[in-house]
Amino acid sequence: MTDQTKIEPEAQALTDGFHLLIDALKLNDINTIYGVPGIPITDLGRMAQAAGIRVLSFRHEQNAGNAAAIAGYLTKKPGVCLTVSAPGFLNGLTALAHATTNCWPMILISGSSEREVVDLMQGDYEEMDQLAIAKPLCKAAYRILHAEDIGIGVARAIRAAVSGRPGGVYLDIPGALLGQVMDEVEGQKSLVKVIDAAPAQLPGPEAVSRALDVIKSAQKPLIILGKGASYAQVDDLVKDFVEKSGIPYLPMSMAKGLLPDTHPQSAGAARSLVLKESDVVIMVGARLNWLLSHGKGKQWGAPHSTKFVQIDIEPREMDSNVEIAAPLVGDIGSCLGALVDGMGDNWAKPPSDWIDAVNAKRDANIARMAPTLQNNASPMNYAGALGALRTIIAERPDAILVNEGANTLDFARSIIDMYKPRKRLDVGTWGVMGVGMGSAIAAAVETGCPVLAVEGDSAFGFSGMEVETICRYKLPVCIVVFNNNGIYRGTDVNTSGSDDVAPTVFVENSRYDLMMQAFGGEGVHVTNPDELSRAVNAAMDSGKPTLINAAIDPAAGKESGNIGNLNPVSVVGKK
Ligand code: ADP
Ligand code: MG
Numbered sequence: 001m002t003d004q005t006k007i008e009p010e011a012q013a014l015t016d017g018f019h020l021l022i023d024a025l026k027l028n029d030i031n032t033i034y035g036v037p038g039i040p041i042t043d044l045g046r047m048a049q050a051a052g053i054r055v056l057s058f059r060h061e062q063n064a065g066n067a068a069a070i071a072g073y074l075t076k077k078p079g080v081c082l083t084v085s086a087p088g089f090l091n092g093l094t095a096l097a098h099a100t101t102n103c104w105p106m107i108l109i110s111g112s113s114e115r116e117v118v119d120l121m122q123g124d125y126e127e128m129d130q131l132a133i134a135k136p137l138c139k140a141a142y143r144i145l146h147a148e149d150i151g152i153g154v155a156r157a158i159r160a161a162v163s164g165r166p167g168g169v170y171l172d173i174p175g176a177l178l179g180q181v182m183d184e185v186e187g188q189k190s191l192v193k194v195i196d197a198a199p200a201q202l203p204g205p206e207a208v209s210r211a212l213d214v215i216k217s218a219q220k221p222l223i224i225l226g227k228g229a230s231y232a233q234v235d236d237l238v239k240d241f242v243e244k245s246g247i248p249y250l251p252m253s254m255a256k257g258l259l260p261d262t263h264p265q266s267a268g269a270a271r272s273l274v275l276k277e278s279d280v281v282i283m284v285g286a287r288l289n290w291l292l293s294h295g296k297g298k299q300w301g302a303p304h305s306t307k308f309v310q311i312d313i314e315p316r317e318m319d320s321n322v323e324i325a326a327p328l329v330g331d332i333g334s335c336l337g338a339l340v341d342g343m344g345d346n347w348a349k350p351p352s353d354w355i356d357a358v359n360a361k362r363d364a365n366i367a368r369m370a371p372t373l374q375n376n377a378s379p380m381n382y383a384g385a386l387g388a389l390r391t392i393i394a395e396r397p398d399a400i401l402v403n404e405g406a407n408t409l410d411f412a413r414s415i416i417d418m419y420k421p422r423k424r425l426d427v428g429t430w431g432v433m434g435v436g437m438g439s440a441i442a443a444a445v446e447t448g449c450p451v452l453a454v455e456g457d458s459a460f461g462f463s464g465m466e467v468e469t470i471c472r473y474k475l476p477v478c479i480v481v482f483n484n485n486g487i488y489r490g491t492d493v494n495t496s497g498s499d500d501v502a503p504t505v506f507v508e509n510s511r512y513d514l515m516m517q518a519f520g521g522e523g524v525h526v527t528n529p530d531e532l533s534r535a536v537n538a539a540m541d542s543g544k545p546t547l548i549n550a551a552i553d554p555a556a557g558k559e560s561g562n563i564g565n566l567n568p569v570s571v572v573g574k575k
Helices: 019-026 042-050 061-075 086-102 115-119 129-135 147-162 175-179 184-189 205-216 227-231 236-247 270-278 290-295 334-344 353-375 382-396 407-415 436-447 458-473 513-518 531-542 562-567
Strands: 013-014 033-034 054-057 079-083 106-114 141-145 167-173 182-185 221-225 248-250 280-284 307-312 326-329 400-404 451-456 476-482 522-525 546-551
Touching: 013 019, 013 184, 013 476, 013 531, 019 042, 019 147, 019 175, 033 042, 033 061, 033 436, 054 061, 054 436, 061 079, 061 086, 061 106, 061 458, 061 546, 079 086, 086 106, 086 248, 106 129, 106 147, 106 175, 115 458, 129 141, 129 167, 129 175, 129 221, 141 147, 147 167, 147 184, 147 236, 147 270, 167 221, 167 513, 175 236, 182 184, 184 458, 205 307, 205 326, 205 334, 221 236, 248 531, 270 353, 290 353, 307 334, 353 382, 382 476, 382 531, 400 407, 400 436, 407 451, 407 562, 436 451, 436 458, 436 476, 451 458, 458 476, 458 513, 522 531, 531 546
Parallel strands: 033 054, 033 079, 079 106, 106 167, 141 167, 221 248, 221 280, 280 307, 307 326, 400 451, 451 476, 476 546, 522 546
Antiparallel strands: 013 182
16 A cells, blocks of 8 residues: 555544444434533533534532432433543443333443553543443443444343343443544444334233133232333333223332322222232233332231232242232233233123222312311421312322432322323332432423422432523422421431530421522422412412422421331330
8 A cells, every 4th residue: 555545534424432422313313312521521512402402401410410310310311410430420420320220221321531541540630440330230231432332332232221120231431432423324334223213112911811720710909000110111011001900009109190190990098908909910011119118018918818919020020029919020011911802701800808998988088188288387398288288189180200218208199199191200110319300301302391399498408509490491380398307307306415406407498499509599488388378389480490498397307207217126125
């Protein structure tokens, strides 16, 4: 080869790692990135925005990650979070683990430092072997070293996130990769559009008839709908199955609204009774974990034994806690479709004494609760304040309810009825605090619906700085902070004699509403349910970022809400 035959660089069209990564995401319809800019991914964010991807910058990576996790839940596409190296990566990793635990598709893309220096541990800027650290905390983790592998690397990440049981994927992007140059035509050819990213998984015919036999044998059947069922987006099929079977159903927290909570077969307000007495339980995208007392013990009426039919895409979920009499492994759509077909036209409804007993209990509990929800007491108690919000959601069923806290979570879950699928976003499988603002932002961005975030004052504090993000992007988010001056409540006393307040106590009568005003949003302070109602309605009508500081009686609230039993108790007593 002579010098004359060499391709002149200016004559050859080139691309680089930045462009290939952006093109690979766009090719796969990933049109939103949640993240925090910094070395080495600042330009990546700028260029992604210039290329038409919506790039939302947060104030802390954990909140961006929580947004990506919820985006995955709402859209069935991986939510993407983009972070800087080491500390930014670690901040995002909590959310990636949270997404994995909840079975939501998410991809954490983090820049990383010079591989050669990191691997020799020579002390690079933000040196960390991020791939190794991410691996045990997510579903899959990959590193791309060459520009020509970006297409396949992104395709692997997407498929790993959404196929089978969805989960979090880590994608490690060494800074040097972004600057790597290659021929543009070759680069475009190397990109991969993932075909059938989450293939249908059909249950075997024997498994279907076994499940139908078990259901048929039941005298007191129950359906439990979990957030896997709402994730699946086969809402009509869920309704068909429930209605055709005539079986009472219990929605898990984030499955509330999959069928309206006012549905005649809802056993939501008869939870204790149906768990204790049912003889056959059909689990649809829900796990027998701590949230259901692992399917055994006194909550399940032990020594009475319950038979389980379980629909799940993950075979290893079967027998995880108790024996599953009829495992139905497959996607919810295929499994419910097969069951509905198998039920035929003459399916016998459950015995009427069971249905009557469930309905009587439910109606009695609802009637007992009703008057407490109408009190206009000041300072507010949970029932009064949540009674007001309950009416607002009934009148605005398209609004998305974000909910976290201890008492604020537990009371809101039982008091606020939901009417449509995927409208309730909360703390998920871990019961983690701090997901509120990330969830609220992603909900508004992904759906365009108004968002009502009902937050305990402690829970809000974990991600409160994102009110600036909400104002910056002018999102239709109304935050209500249930302010009772502390964690669980604001009345704990320090018995040591020192000047510090007790570990669970915050500044008295804080004005969280002023935080929102600092960034140009609306801030309102309210002291009774009528004022709360007016302020929330005004916020939902205007669509303006709003924070309502709702003063709750500092003595209201119990330790750890409904799960105080999980606290260890000192055998020698409190000193
Ligand atoms: P909940 O907390 O509401 O009980 P979980 O998160 O415990 O719900 O359970 C959800 C289950 O749904 C997981 O076991 C997951 O594997 C399963 N799942 C998620 N998506 C699908 C799907 N498309 N088809 C079948 N099962 C699914
Ligand atoms: Mg509190």
